[in-house]
Amino acid sequence: MRAFLSVVDSIMALTLLFLLLFAFCTQMPQEVRLGSEAKVAYYKKVADQILLTSAMNGYITRLLDSFELGESMGPVLERIVVLCPGRLSCLVEVRNAEGSILCLRGKDPISPCGESNYFATTYSGLLRITCRVGSG
Amino acid sequence: MKRNAFLWSGAVIYFCLILLVLSIVQYGILGVLDESADTRASADRVYKIAYNVFFDFNLHLSREAGRAASQICERGGDPGDLTSCLDLQNWLRLTYSWLNEEGLSSNLSVSRVQFYRHREEDPRDLVQLSQLGLPKEYAYYAGSINLDAVLLISIRDVRTGVSRETEFHVRSLCPIRIFLLKDLSYSFVAQVTENLGTWIRGRDAQDLAENISRSIVDRAENFFWDIRQGLFRGRCEYHVWVSRIGVSLFEVSISLNLVELTDMGEFSFVVSDSKRTRISFRLRDIRTVFRCRLESPSDGPDSGECEGTVYS
Numbered sequence: 001m002r003a004f005l006s007v008v009d010s011i012m013a014l015t016l017l018f019l020l021l022f023a024f025c026t027q028m029p030q031e032v033r034l035g036s037e038a039k040v041a042y043y044k045k046v047a048d049q050i051l052l053t054s055a056m057n058g059y060i061t062r063l064l065d066s067f068e069l070g071e072s073m074g075p076v077l078e079r080i081v082v083l084c085p086g087r088l089s090c091l092v093e094v095r096n097a098e099g100s101i102l103c104l105r106g107k108d109p110i111s112p113c114g115e116s117n118y119f120a121t122t123y124s125g126l127l128r129i130t131c132r133v134g135s136g
Numbered sequence: 137m138k139r140n141a142f143l144w145s146g147a148v149i150y151f152c153l154i155l156l157v158l159s160i161v162q163y164g165i166l167g168v169l170d171e172s173a174d175t176r177a178s179a180d181r182v183y184k185i186a187y188n189v190f191f192d193f194n195l196h197l198s199r200e201a202g203r204a205a206s207q208i209c210e211r212g213g214d215p216g217d218l219t220s221c222l223d224l225q226n227w228l229r230l231t232y233s234w235l236n237e238e239g240l241s242s243n244l245s246v247s248r249v250q251f252y253r254h255r256e257e258d259p260r261d262l263v264q265l266s267q268l269g270l271p272k273e274y275a276y277y278a279g280s281i282n283l284d285a286v287l288l289i290s291i292r293d294v295r296t297g298v299s300r301e302t303e304f305h306v307r308s309l310c311p312i313r314i315f316l317l318k319d320l321s322y323s324f325v326a327q328v329t330e331n332l333g334t335w336i337r338g339r340d341a342q343d344l345a346e347n348i349s350r351s352i353v354d355r356a357e358n359f360f361w362d363i364r365q366g367l368f369r370g371r372c373e374y375h376v377w378v379s380r381i382g383v384s385l386f387e388v389s390i391s392l393n394l395v396e397l398t399d400m401g402e403f404s405f406v407v408s409d410s411k412r413t414r415i416s417f418r419l420r421d422i423r424t425v426f427r428c429r430l431e432s433p434s435d436g437p438d439s440g441e442c443e444g445t446v447y448s
Binding site for chain 1: 141144145148149151152155156163166169170173176177180181184187188191192195196199226227230231233234238263266267268269270407410411412
């Protein structure tokens with residue numbers, strides 16, 4: 001009888017251990033993932049704000065002028081990069097409709113990072129301006 | 137001992153059950169949090185894209201107005217035809233294609249598009265001006281093109297089902313002063329034709345032609361000097377023919393082959409063929425024929441002509 005009880009106790013103790021381990025394995029990564037997602041959402045929001053502010057300040061218009069005039073888009077992209085908050089790093093790139101990078105400025109942030117796109121139509125097609133923000 | 141083991145086992149089972157319930161509750165809460173964060177992110181994205189479409193539309197409309205103004209100015213046409221030169225099909229096609237690529241179903245509707253003369257008492261939207269790279273206060277907007285339109289954007293994120301419908305009102309401007317260019321061009325022509333009577337003097341046909349030519353040059357130089365203060369540049373090509381048709385009766389034919397006024401405003405240009413192009417309003421072949429008598433004509437040549445070009 002004693003031995004039987006010890007076996008029951010052992011099973012219970014092992015079950016407890018297993019459940020604790022299971023809870024740790026399932027809950028912790030989800031919390032980590034949520035934390036990471038919250039960070040990405042914040043960086044994405046900053047990237048959205050950078051692009052919308054650039055548009056409102058006329059930088060996107062100047063960027064398109066530079067593109068259509070065959071001038072360097074670098075100086076305008078540098079002005080966009082300056083809009084990034086100081087403690088974050090930001091990379092801004094312009095791609096054409098085929099996905100080739102036409103120009104890029106800034107520092108590529110460390111993962112996790114948030115990304116936002118701005119589309120601009122020109123007479124010669126579509127341009128995609130991508131802004132990536134993260135901790136640097 | 138037996139009772140202790142039983143109590144321990146019961147406690148462990150009870151503890152496990154509590155842990156399980158808590159775990160399930162927490163899992164549910166995390167799921168709700170995850171879903172609401174996802175919905176919020178999608179709503180932010182749809183909001184930003186709606187503004188992206190609106191800003192792009194405003195820029196496209198301004199460029200289309202510039203392109204239409206360029207065509208109308210080239211043929212000396214009526215700025216009232218600006219709206220009929222508008223082409224939005226290419227923009228709509230490109231915009232629908234990228235919205236589709238982004239996983240958004242969309243419906244765009246453009247209405248109440250109006251291009252009309254800008255007046256100082258009709259202020260434009262400052263954000264929209266700033267977006268076009270135009271200052272809010274500028275002395276040389278008068279006579280340029282006001283752009284009014286309504287853009288209804290309806291976007292739905294196919295993945296999350298988040299949707300947004302917004303009506304944007306375009307109240308911006310294309311800084312090309314086409315209305316003023318037209319007024320000034322016709323004003324110059326009127327100044328030439330209305331003053332012809334005072335320019336009739338000379339001894340013979342050639343002398344009369346030269347006198348009229350000098351008067352045209354004087355008038356054009358003065359006119360171009362005046363409009364230069366308003367950042368315009370002018371050019372006039374003319375031809376004067378005079379022929380004697382009676383003892384003292386002459387027939388005068390004046391042709392303003394080209395009256396060209398160019399808007400030299402800081403922002404008044406269109407980008408085409410990889411270069412900035414100034415907009416010039418051109419009137420061609422404006423001809424006036426009239427008869428006049430000279431007081432005491434001499435026996436000089438029976439016909440005469442003069443031609444020239446005046447620039448500013």
